[in-house]
Amino acid sequence: MIDVVVFFFLLGLFARLVRSELKLPEALYETLSIYLLLAIGLKGGIELSKQPLATLAPEVAALAAMGFLIPVGLYPLLRLLRLSGVDAAALGAHYGSVSVVTFAVAQTALARANLPLEAQAPLWVAVLEAPGLLAGILLARLSAARDASGPPRWGELAHDVLFGKSVLLLVGGIVIGAVAGEAGTAPIKAVFIDPFKGVLALFLLELGLVAGGRLGDVRRFGFAVLLVGIGAPLLLSGVGAATGLLLGLGTGGVAMLATLAASASYIAAPTAMRIAVPQANAALSITAALGITFPFNIVIGIPLYIELARRLHP
Amino acid sequence: MIDVVVFFFLLGLFARLVRSELKLPEALYETLSIYLLLAIGLKGGIELSKQPLATLAPEVAALAAMGFLIPVGLYPLLRLLRLSGVDAAALGAHYGSVSVVTFAVAQTALARANLPLEAQAPLWVAVLEAPGLLAGILLARLSAARDASGPPRWGELAHDVLFGKSVLLLVGGIVIGAVAGEAGTAPIKAVFIDPFKGVLALFLLELGLVAGGRLGDVRRFGFAVLLVGIGAPLLLSGVGAATGLLLGLGTGGVAMLATLAASASYIAAPTAMRIAVPQANAALSITAALGITFPFNIVIGIPLYIELARRLHP
Amino acid sequence: MIDVVVFFFLLGLFARLVRSELKLPEALYETLSIYLLLAIGLKGGIELSKQPLATLAPEVAALAAMGFLIPVGLYPLLRLLRLSGVDAAALGAHYGSVSVVTFAVAQTALARANLPLEAQAPLWVAVLEAPGLLAGILLARLSAARDASGPPRWGELAHDVLFGKSVLLLVGGIVIGAVAGEAGTAPIKAVFIDPFKGVLALFLLELGLVAGGRLGDVRRFGFAVLLVGIGAPLLLSGVGAATGLLLGLGTGGVAMLATLAASASYIAAPTAMRIAVPQANAALSITAALGITFPFNIVIGIPLYIELARRLHP
């Protein structure tokens, strides 16, 4: 049985496809995304406070490498589809980075499937945010001989990612959860833990609306974008699962890494690419990431990746 | 004892009457209205999932007819009050359509009175949204010989109502609730079910502010608007109750149909009339619907209609 | 162990200090502040409904006097620090009035410390809102010989404070809570009582961001502002505690009055001063009140004042 939060996504998608004027206020969208990041972080932090801290260094290193290598690996494949160099680089960056909402949906799917997930999983999201963007920008620089906009401002970029909303709230939540622990966070449970799935449902309604708005562009970019939007996550889920097995994660962890690898960033990546690689076609990337890959993962991909993890992980 | 949510309405009314600068942000207002529609739909859907689906066709037909006939019936009465043709038509449209918040308040009043309500009641709201608007527009066309703005765009209008926020979220919520059922929706209960009354209280605070802002206009339109604002709901509650009896509903259902008939739309109707019947005096309609009828129903009407249903329905 | 809500404040502070682009939407900020005021009022009202109404008149009189006298007492001290007359008057007004969020944090701190608080405490906040502003404006008038902007519009000012957001929602909440009582408000508990601390945490995140933005100005105003921002609350907490003892309050009440006296308004006061005393340096006041005193009270002051109350109150 499909998870109830996915129905909200489908409702949003439907609303947009029938051209409904339904629209969530922008402030609500921003509030929901702040909430989700904090809540995911907090929950992870509380779990971490209950157990001896695993040595995270190998995980962090492996995931950073994975995030960086995804755009590098996708680049030649995307070029085969006749994408320009900068477009291939920018699109790759979206897949090297991750989608927090996809993480949240996978988390609830794992809970429903009774597959335990490593406590530090929210940290993975934080680690995976940046390396893919970095690789994408480097690839774009290498592919574009001359560039009107001058050398990238690396310092600024690093700052924007590290102290950007996502990483800051995720890591902030983790630290608060870990320091305050289960008892210390009990008084805020009624806001940050209990309503989590309901809030996720609302957020998916909004994302259905936004993703639906992108579907119209699929026709414009044709078959290539469809191929990328479905092919890339399928391919990358294998990469993620392999990384998870290598790191010795449990079934839940393997499924989650498969999901994260397969997910494409539709917030951090578009913003970063717009500034650092303005020549790239932003609409193309966002159509693939948000119009195709995101719905695919939410509705079809996640159950698939869980199944994959189960098979790979006896 | 008056329901606590009504106190919030009175607080908002008071704040506006003493010219307080208290104001709820527009994004909050929009969020609350999206929430209420979804929550009402979901709750109805969950109830529907528990019981064999009644044959809804007769109800749908009877209610659509009722919604359509209300403006037709009100038209000559309003003309007697010396309203112009277009004004009578537009004002009638407001009463042919319904107010979702009035529904929500009636729902909680029925629960307090231990009167069970038919599971499909949220569907009634959805069905009643459009027919009254349609009738109002037709009446306005008939009454206005020539019209600068050309023939109404019926297709567009139908689309706007059917896929407008209210119907879409109500019906979307009903479908999700019915398909996912009690178990499937359990994880989002903490958002969509438990806080319902508290959120309704906040919404009523806002509506108190808005309705209070309209009260000032009552003087401008004088006695006629007062007569309409109180007389129309009293009259129409009888029509609604009769329809409910005809359909064989229980006491709760009869009271609810009385309430719905007595309630006036202050969102869908003003918007639709502004576009389709711009010659009509928008301030007049909104003063009656939101400045008088809404407060009247919330504070006095609903208990009255419940009492009426109890008497009519042994 | 530090309260979890304080961590959120520190996270906001940190985010701003590292120049993160994290920002809560303005509508959320407004919503949270409306919520807090209503919830604090409601809770107080419910408590009041459970016990015979104490004679509040002496408390009201004593607190109004305290609020009025704080700016008067601070004025010569601030002049010693070489502040201009209008600046000393305006800054004093901020300390004569109070901070609702500081009240909320103190309330949860008292609950954690198992110190009961008088049911009418939210009323204190409402009473303390205005007198300090009044005194500040009078002092400014006396100190500024000529004034381009003409005589103050006292009526308007009184109206703006009395029917301003804070007093209206606090008193509104108290009245609703008192009239509806524990049973009547039970259906809205899931919104106004249970999530209170979580919402407060979110609000503190926002205030951390805002306060952090003010810290940068500390350098501009130098040592004097630091001295005021920390010295004033320490001094005034004594005044508040003494008033509490005089009124015969319990340990919790004494600690709370110490906190309220020590807290500085950063919403009502800046707005009122901007209109009534425009010659005063707004940035100076806000830097002291929000950039220094608020964080000081949240992190260090409140535990201190509780300790003080314990020592004073055997």
Next chain:
Amino acid sequence: MNTPLHTHPRTLLVIVAEAALEKPLVRDARARGVQGWTVSEVHGRFFEGEREGAWEADRTIELKLLCDRATAEALASEVLARYAPHYSVAMYFTPAEVLRPERF
């Protein structure tokens, strides 16, 4: 440091109206060949007017259309005839200059 730029005169037509008119006004502008539009949410009042924004129509928009003078005038006349009798509409023209004439 620059030689004077070559600019092209255009007219900015500003329409302040109730929000319900956004869709139809943009449609009309497009039909007359205006190549783009910009909308801001505003609030305001016409002090002495008899008409007054209704509840949902309390929202007011400011629509800016940059185009040539003839188009602006034609559009303004149309708006005056079609909407001004029943809707809140304030309009004015402002001179403007652009660099890329093909776009405006």
Next chain:
Amino acid sequence: MNTPLHTHPRTLLVIVAEAALEKPLVRDARARGVQGWTVSEVHGRFFEGEREGAWEADRTIELKLLCDRATAEALASEVLARYAPHYSVAMYFTPAEVLRPERF
């Protein structure tokens, strides 16, 4: 397709100021006979200024007043004298033309 429209010259006075001034500015405009006003919420900064928006006053508004030149000038002088010494205020005039002279 249209013969040139007959338009009437007016002045648009734009005042960018801290939000606390909205009420008094509108009051002053009305007192001088301006018939309407439009406000947008904006943000911005005056780089080299010594004054700087305070916490609640961080909100900035842009007030537009369409009226005749003399009224605009009188109002601007008044604003300069009364508010500019203590408040954040930037002001400018822009030429405008209107169709319905009785309304502006």
Next chain:
Amino acid sequence: MNTPLHTHPRTLLVIVAEAALEKPLVRDARARGVQGWTVSEVHGRFFEGEREGAWEADRTIELKLLCDRATAEALASEVLARYAPHYSVAMYFTPAEVLRPERF
């Protein structure tokens, strides 16, 4: 009732662009000596354009810079060269007059 005010001519440069450009545009303006800026959130569309706002870039801003003509022209040329090829940018100049010449 007033003698005519002495005003100083300036140019208002209006830039409607995707929100991602706010920071760089303000930086560029400042570098050229513009003394302040005002931004409003708007929405809009360029009908026939091939480029189109992306997801987060769907947000559009209107940046107003009041300065002398030469600065406005230099800035506009720079924006045209540097951003227009890859970003959504619409620009126009409007004449303006100010009272305090040292501030603009």
